[in-house]
Amino acid sequence: MNEAQIQSLRPDWELAREEFVAQWGALGSHWGINRTMAQIHALLMTAPEPMDTEQIMARLHISRGNANTNLRELIGWGLIRLIVKKGERREYFEAEKDVWKMFITIAKERKRRELDPALLVLKQCAEQTQTETAGPGKAFHDQMKELQEFVEFGMKVSDTVASMKHASALQWAMRLLS
Amino acid sequence: MNEAQIQSLRPDWELAREEFVAQWGALGSHWGINRTMAQIHALLMTAPEPMDTEQIMARLHISRGNANTNLRELIGWGLIRLIVKKGERREYFEAEKDVWKMFITIAKERKRRELDPALLVLKQCAEQTQTETAGPGKAFHDQMKELQEFVEFGMKVSDTVASMKHASALQWAMRLLS
DNA sequence: AAGAAGTTTCAGAACTATCTGAAAACATAG
DNA sequence: CTATGTTTTCAGATAGTTCTGAAACTTCTT
Incomplete structure (x- = not known):
């Protein structure tokens, strides 16, 4: 499936979300926070469910190392938390939404x-x-x-x-x- | 006159000032402000008299271009103002101290x-x-x-x-x- | 008008921050 | 213990920012 097809399957609000993530990232770099970190935060803030590293990598087109570093950094800030689902080895992440x-x-x-x-x-x-x-x-x-x-x-x-x-x-x- | 001699002539408080300028610059770069800009601001904030570009260049060991750019930027922020002394062509700068x-x-x-x-x-x-x-x-x-x-x-x-x-x-x- | 004193600009150099990708470490299940 | 799935680390690559220095420009003086 190519980009265009994926795009067409994505509901409307996802477009706004994409925009939000991109813009939030750009803003972040205006105020001393690094772009990727801000993007990950925006993504998780608007996620209906916790997301895992793979999903984040895919959505933002970033490398594993980059994703991992910035996720740890966000945890350090206390802006997201690690979720472990029972019976699953994989780690999920969830942002504070309040x-x-x-x-x-x-x-x-x-x-x-x-x-x-x-x-x-x-x-x-x-x-x-x-x-x-x-x-x-x-x-x-x-x-x-x-x-x-x-x-x-x-x-x-x-x-x-x-x-x-x-x-x-x-x-x-x-x-x-x- | 060499550095050491200049150093020895400088009154005590100037040492603290030097420290302040250096540290303030380092801090600045931690929070989205560029180092030189923060240093110039610190320098002017603690200057008993308005300073001109040459003096600033000399104190901070920076180039004319760099000094000029950052001075304009500080004026843009409204943190310093340009002073013209009568009968002098040279521009002086002064920081708001309040x-x-x-x-x-x-x-x-x-x-x-x-x-x-x-x-x-x-x-x-x-x-x-x-x-x-x-x-x-x-x-x-x-x-x-x-x-x-x-x-x-x-x-x-x-x-x-x-x-x-x-x-x-x-x-x-x-x-x-x- | 020419010279002197100063300011501004900007291409490229130097520096810094961020990102990648692959290898190492770790954890769990069998 | 070994295989497998996952996270962590980190050296080097890439991208982004800041700085230099010299030339162009401006303004004032004589």
């Missing part, structure tokens, strides 16, 4: 990867210039301090939001927006 | 670059599957809708926060955290 949970997971992970190391740098730089009491040295120290406090503050907000249930977050946000 | 303003600028720009195109994709996919009324097609449509609403919601929150003055944002956040 949007709020997904958001929390991504927020936590980004905090860990982006904010934590930044904070470390800022603290060190602030510390090393403790003794400066005037002039540009003082100005530098103050700036590092300000940045540090801002980042710490952002982290607190992020933690608070992340610990909320969807409903209370919504309520809180409504208050903000009104 | 942390809150910097945050707003980055947030707006990221919204424009990350959220806007994502929303477009989601809307299209939701639209194309309007007619699905059951089964996996419906599930797909619903998921797109949920994502769309979530992103729109996030954008509203981001707009609201971005329009706040530092003081009122702080007040608002205090309420959240307590």
Whole structure:
């Protein structure tokens, strides 16, 4: 069976899905996530059933190694989980579909990867210039301090939001927006 | 004068600054921003005076072309501005130092670059599957809708926060955290 | 108008990230 | 223990991004 025939057998929504997967991948690479990883995530997010490695390889035209690496990476992020069906040796994968949970997971992970190391740098730089009491040295120290406090503050907000249930977050946000 | 001599003449805080610039650059490349751009930004953010292209090239050991490209890019982000000193032809650059303003600028720009195109994709996919009324097609449509609403919601929150003055944002956040 | 001082552009070089494919490791069943 | 189906690893290939350096361009001065 050739591509065109397969295409014609595929229900309508699958076309939209294909589009979603492709575009999501392109977007991913705009924001520091690698294209394939984003595509796999999009694919699983819209899968009615858990999928195995072979299926993913086939749908995305990628190699086994690539699929495997990115699946592990996604598991590392906590965005998908491994499913073992009884009586089957093969591993299946399934994505978290709840949007709020997904958001929390991504927020936590980004905090860990982006904010934590930044904070470390800022603290060190602030510390090393403790003794400066005037002039540009003082100005530098103050700036590092300000940045540090801002980042710490952002982290607190992020933690608070992340610990909320969807409903209370919504309520809180409504208050903000009104 | 050799490197070591220059080094010894540099006041203490400059060492911390050097560290900050280097580390900030490394961080930048972790989150989708290119290394040089992040370094230039860090350098200008901690500069007591506006700097010109030559100075930046010398401090970071980069070529004129590279410096120029990334300076324009930073101007595009709205993170630095061009300063023309009277009676001088040379262009100087200065970074916004207020942390809150910097945050707003980055947030707006990221919204424009990350959220806007994502929303477009989601809307299209939701639209194309309007007619699905059951089964996996419906599930797909619903998921797109949920994502769309979530992103729109996030954008509203981001707009609201971005329009706040530092003081009122702080007040608002205090309420959240307590 | 010619020269000086500066900025911008861009083709190719250097570097980095990602992907492939085949081999090795692992797990299960017989 | 061996055969078989599956996952993991990793060296090298490929693709993508960033950087250089020199030439072209612009602007100002005399």
